[in-house]
Amino acid sequence: DAKTTQPPSMDCAEGRAANLPCNHSTISGNEYVYWYRQIHSQGPQYIIHGLKNNETNEMASLIITEDRKSSTLILPHATLRDTAVYYCIVRAQNSGGSNYKLTFGKGTLLTVNP
């Protein structure tokens, strides 16, 4: 499975954009980049995923570099409720090749300050 590297923590001012980086230099050509977040005392929540093109949904935008070795999750207008641990994950297949599993690292603790 491709490994990811994220900063352990980041701060962001409320109302500003939060840009969370992730390195995945060993990603394979058919592996997707997923982002999840985990608010305190809750289970992880899916945010967005992508393969090579930039993606946007109602929660965030995902920018993937052309060489696919890194990506950035962007929360355009961070609020206090966005304070959470953000996980960047590269999709892995089980040995059987027919299912996918999520391998979590330690993630980035994003603290949004008033």
Add this chain to the structure above:
Amino acid sequence: EAGVAQSPRYKIIEKRQSVAFWCNPISGHATLYWYQQILGQGPKLLIQFQNNGVVDDSQLPKDRFSAERLKGVDSTLKIQPAKLEDSAVYLCASSPWTGGANTEAFFGQGTRLTVV
């Protein structure tokens, strides 16, 4: 739609006792996962089911942990006997099966286990 349901939310047991956790996935989701999350770490996959069959249990400590998913719906995870290092949050997640296409996993709130 209803989310992934887990019970209990909290459990405190003494070491060497047994404990069981229950998970009811989202209706129609074929894939079910159990994760263990130790304080300060990301979740670690223990076991993954596809319907009622196990597709990955490589990180499940099989000498003390067991899991089943009878009838391919709800699932139980058991620890017998528990050790102090089993103190963690146990998360259940489910996802629909779409023939290999990427899908998101939906997580429950977890069961916080404390072994004393």
